[in-house]
Amino acid sequence: MNEQLIRGLFYKGLLKKNDYSPETEKCIFNTLKGLKNKKTTANKPGMLLGKIQSGKTKTFIGITGLAFDNNYDIAIVLTKGTKALTRQTYERLKEEFSSFQAHDKIQIYDIMNLPDNLIQYELNQKLIFIVKKEIHNLRRLHKAFFEQYPLLQNRKILLIDDEADFASVGFLKTKKEAHEMRVIAGEIDQFRKKVDDISFLQVTATPYSLYLQPEHLKIDGSIQDFQPVKPSFTELVPVSDGYIGGEYYFEESTRKQSIASYLYEAIPPHELAILKKPDRRRFKLEEALTSKRIESLRTAILQFIVDGIIRRLQQRQMSKRGKKYSFIVHTEQAKAAHEWQETIVIEMKRKLQQMAAEQPLVLYKLIKPLYVNLKKSLERIKGEIPTLQDVEYETYFYLQNDYVLVTKVNSEKEISELLDDKGQLKLRAPLNIFIGGQILDRGITVQNLIGFYYGRNPRTFQQDTVLQHSRMFGYRLKKDLAVTRFYTTLEIYQIMKKIHEFDTSLRESFKKKSHERGVVFIRRDEDEKRVPCNPNKILLSILKIRTLNIVATYCVL
Known part of the structure; x- marks a missing residue:
């Protein structure tokens, strides 16, 4: 069948x-054709x-619209289990x-x-x-379809699992060495x-745990009701x-003639230890x-202030309204560390601020080397470069008039209050410094990010988690790239480069269609510093412990 x-x-x-590109349109059509023609099942979804x-x-919004034109009646979008991402998706x-x-052609809830x-x-x-991957949300979905409005379960449904590797698969190891599926995964599975009629599409940028799923889940020699989603x-x-x-971050940055060569700034490991707690x-x-x-850290903060001021001066010179810029500090998961x-x-x-008011010459000595360093990358793009005197004056003005906002973001309540009407992190001031952890990753949009101080340094790096921390990825203006800086330790940078x-x-x-020939490429991480995903996302009894030393995997389909 090729409908x-x-x-x-x-x-x-x-x-x-949206004015989709021809390549995006092709992706949209091929995905829906795959969902319809290959007859995806509960445990054999499509992958975007x-x-x-x-x-x-x-x-996936384009896929949803095309699905509605082709006899689908309902779309269910599963989001990561945070209020922020749920609201962002809803908006x-x-x-x-x-x-x-x-x-009245459509209703969205x-x-x-x-x-x-x-x-x-x-x-x-x-x-x-829109359904958050959280137990109360999923039970509310069940109630809507199977109790309140039972006719819905007979409609043609498109189920879209956004951030599909998050809370959609996984097993917990009990003391009895058995494996129990997570409650959330079980609710989705049920x-x-x-x-009656459902097409299942997974969406993610970090698919490793999904491709590592076994064909069946066997516990004590029998196949259980739950089947993994591969x-x-x-x-x-x-x-x-x-x-x-x-x-850009790990390849183009090695080319001396590229503005990317100015991107990375190394930080010493001992600095991360200081940022954990007061001592x-x-x-x-x-x-x-x-x-x-x-x-x-001090250089990064002051560099960000200078960077943002330069971009806003450039916009002023072009008679444009100055944009607001952001900087992220993400080194720890613990809330106590964020507070410190x-x-x-x-x-x-x-x-x-005190220095700007009382010791302007001292502040000037701090600003000047940062300006000189920045000027080198600005000259590569041959744009307008504000003078040092203008940058100096604006820095005094910004500090004395409190144009720099420092915000801690590490709880649901806080981030809900920080979202704009589009569900994105709100930039309240011309220059915004966000300090946080997990809440800032996976799907949360941080506009105009030109500085990222990153220091998550676990004993073993999970490839999917590290990539999702990369909030500096995305669509960026070249002029913004000229002032963008990425701060982390050399070890973390090298690990991120290898993960890339x-x-x-x-x-x-996938581009070469190697997976269609059953090609599997597995490379072992000799120093065991990197794994593809959290071990709990993989069925250990089938893939065995040694699989957890994999740093890259290519699926067997």
């Missing part, structure tokens, strides 16, 4: 709004494989389908806000449900089995010009502007 797809009302409307912040959401879908919603009194008029429209086909999300990813034997807070123990880092950065800011190489090889395998 011809129809470009109807929904897809044409999205196409007009993109890069970090490369346009996966835009692509994005509302925006994309706004004209259809205004004419956060599952937790689904009305209890939907009438037939509403149920007969196309429906989109839903897939109970509805992709039946894979479509690659194309990237357009302007996308900045690992190639006056190693660092005194009152020495925030003088201690060599945190020199890299916030204390340090706020103290730096306070002392810089393995990830690139995986994608090349």
Whole structure:
């Protein structure tokens, strides 16, 4: 069966709004054809494989619109289990389908806000449900389909699992050496089995745990009701010009003539230890502007201020409104560490403000080498370069008028309050410094990011997790790249470079269709510093412990 797809009302409307490239359109059509013609099942979904912040959401929204034109009635979008990403997805879908919603062609609901009194008029429209991968959300989905509105389970459904490797697969090892599926994965699995006509699409940039799933789950010699979700086909999300990813950070940066060669700044490992918790034997807070123990962080913060000021001056020279810029500090998962880092950065800011008012010549001596360093990369793109005097004046002005905002982001409550009306992290000031951990990764958009101080240094690096931390990836203006800086230790940088190489090889395998010939490429990490994913995402009894030493894997399909 090779059914011809129809470009109807929904897809044409999205196409007009997004102006998809020919490559993106091809990806959209091939994905839906795969879902329809290959008859994906609960445990054999389709895979939409993109890069970090490369346009996966835009692509699966296009697939949703095309699906609605081709007899699908309902789309269910599963999001990572955070309020921030759920809201971001909800706002994005509302925006994309706004004209259809205004004419009662479609209804879009956060599952937790689904009305209890939907009438037939509403149920007969196309429906989109956004469901956070969290137990109460998933139970609310079950209630809606199997209790409140049972006719929904007979409709043709497109289930989209966004960030599919997160909380969608995985097993927990009990004391009895058995393996129990996670509750969330079980709820998703049960839903897939109970509805009549469903196509299942996984979306992610880090698919390793999904390709490592076994064909069946065997416990005590028997096949259980739960079956792992291993992709039946894979479509690659194309990237357009302007996308900045690992190639720029780890390949182009080695070319001396490229502006990328100015990107990386090494930080000493001992500095990360200081940022974990207060210890006056190693660092005194009152020495925030003088201690060599945190020199890299201090340089990074002041460099960001200079960077942002230069870009805003360039925009002013072009009679444009100045953009707001962001900087991320991400070194630890613990909230106590975030509080300590916030204390340090706020103290730096306070002392810089005091210096601007009382010791401008001292501040000038700090600014000048940063400006000179930045000028080298700015000259490579042959754009307008503000004078040192202008940058100096603006720095005094920004500090004295409190144009720099320091924000700690490490809880659901805090990040919900920090989102704008599009569900993205809100930039409240001209220059914004965000300090946090896990909450800042996976799908959260941080606009105009020109500085990233990264120091997550676990005993073993998980490839999927490290890539998802890469908030500096995405579509970037060349002028922004000229002032962008990435700070981390040499060891972490080398590990990230190796992870990029393995990830690139995986994608090349799919481009060459090697997986269709059953090609498997597995490389062992000799120093055991890198694994493809969290071991709990892989069924250990089948893949065996030695599989966890893999740093790159290519699936058998």
